[in-house]
Amino acid sequence: MATTRPVPWVPPLLCLAVLLGGVYYALVDAGPSLRTAGFAACVLVVMGVDALDRRVPAPALLAVRTALYAAVNALDASGVARVLFVLIPFTAYFAFGRRAAVALGAGCVAAIVAAYTLWVPDWQVRAAYISDLVMFALGIVLAVTMAAVAVREREARVRLERTMREVRDLSAADERNRLAREIHDSLGHHLTAIGIQLEKAAAFAELDPAASRSAVSDARWSADRALTEVRRSVRALGPDRFRLTGALTDLIARLNDDRLAVTLEVVGDEGERPQAALTAVYRAAQEALTNACRHSGATRIKLSLSYEDSGASLVVTDDGRGFDMREGFGIRGMRERIGRLGGRFELASASTGTTVSVTVPW
Structure with a gap:
């Protein structure tokens, strides 16, 4: 003593x-x-x-x-x-x-x-x-x-x-993990999209100048979107509300082209739902679309979004060749983000395609 x-x-x-x-x-x-x-x-x-x-x-x-x-x-x-x-x-x-x-x-x-x-x-x-x-x-x-x-x-x-x-250390670790997920899910997605569009622009520069200009425009949109999300994160307590349906619609519009068809089906009314739940569903959609575009070689991707009294659910399916089920940072981040809200995350991948299912309670 x-x-x-x-x-x-x-x-x-x-x-x-x-x-x-x-x-x-x-x-x-x-x-x-x-x-x-x-x-x-x-x-x-x-x-x-x-x-x-x-x-x-x-x-x-x-x-x-x-x-x-x-x-x-x-x-x-x-x-x-x-x-x-x-x-x-x-x-x-x-x-x-x-x-x-x-x-x-x-x-x-x-x-x-x-x-x-x-x-x-x-x-x-x-x-x-x-x-x-x-x-x-x-x-x-x-x-x-x-x-x-x-x-x-x-x-x-x-x-x-x-x-x-210990509480301070855990809080700091949680905050670092949260920031890492935010950077990966938001900036990571848009940077990937920019890379894909710029590759498309370079490939079609001589064969199809119009398609090349469109790809550059889409890359510019992704850059602007990334900047918008950074600003929204900075003023997280600001008056602007995040609208999930509109954000997904804009995201899909920039992905659709003659090689990839992305559709969105919405059931129910978004209304004034909790921002954390809507943002989590949007990040899951971003990650699923990024993986489908980068790894699966899919030509068709379908998003089914449903608003219910108990919560929101999202199902993303593609016709790609599937991928290794070992979880990288993006999938692990999705699972952790949904789990923190008490939701459910499911992933199934085969040679005929991949399905990502997310459910988040209100």
């Missing part, structure tokens, strides 16, 4: 009380003396030793404290210095633990009993000494209890700080 005390003010405050009480009693009773000066000096030394708490090994510090407390009591004419012995189990609790503190507390009480027995005749029948012993034992109990409470409070604070750090 650490030797650093969470309540370092207790020993010096108690020493100060003993110093003032003992000096006052000595001055009132017999006036200034060398004994009183020695008493005050010993108390000040005790306070100085407490300041060395972190730099002295705990066993040695305990022995030094005990010897100093005994010296202070020998020079004290008032008897108030006995209270210093309650600091032995109090400080020992932080250095050695509960059992050692209880044992030392019991030893202090036994030492007081032994001292009374040796030097105070018939103390067992004298109310003043019995009262002093009871109060001293009560002080030992309170000191150990205070130390226990302080240790538990410190441990609770350490656990809370550790938990807060």
Whole structure:
């Protein structure tokens, strides 16, 4: 257990009380003396030793404290210095633990009993000494209890700080993953589309200038769309609402050409649905279309979007040659995004085509 005390003010405050009480009693009773000066000096030394708490090994510090407390009591004419012995189990609790503190507390009480027995005749029948012993034992109990409470409070604070750090680390990791998914699902899709359109433009530059110009126009549209999505992400709390049906319609219009036919079938009314759910469905559609265009060699892609009271569902099918079912970052990101909303993501791929099914609750 650490030797650093969470309540370092207790020993010096108690020493100060003993110093003032003992000096006052000595001055009132017999006036200034060398004994009183020695008493005050010993108390000040005790306070100085407490300041060395972190730099002295705990066993040695305990022995030094005990010897100093005994010296202070020998020079004290008032008897108030006995209270210093309650600091032995109090400080020992932080250095050695509960059992050692209880044992030392019991030893202090036994030492007081032994001292009374040796030097105070018939103390067992004298109310003043019995009262002093009871109060001293009560002080030992309170000191150990205070130390226990302080240790538990410190441990609770350490656990809370550790938990807060873990929460911050998890939040940071979640945010990094979220940003990675956003970049992949939005910018990644549009950059892929730009690459495809520019390849088309280069291939048709001489054979079909009109088709080449159209491909360049589509690439420019994808670039503008990517910039629009970046701006929308920046002002995520802004007044503009994301419309899923319109976004899918625009996306499909730019993909349709003489080599690829993409259709959209919509059932139900979009209405004022949660933006997170609509965005998740749109990202899933983007990823499915990107994979179909890049990997499957599909000539026909069909999107079936359905708005229901319980949520939205999207099914994307293509007639491509399928692909390896091992999940890359894009598919894993889709699955995680849908899963975070409590939805369901399903993927089936064969040589006759691929089907992606997404369901997101409201």
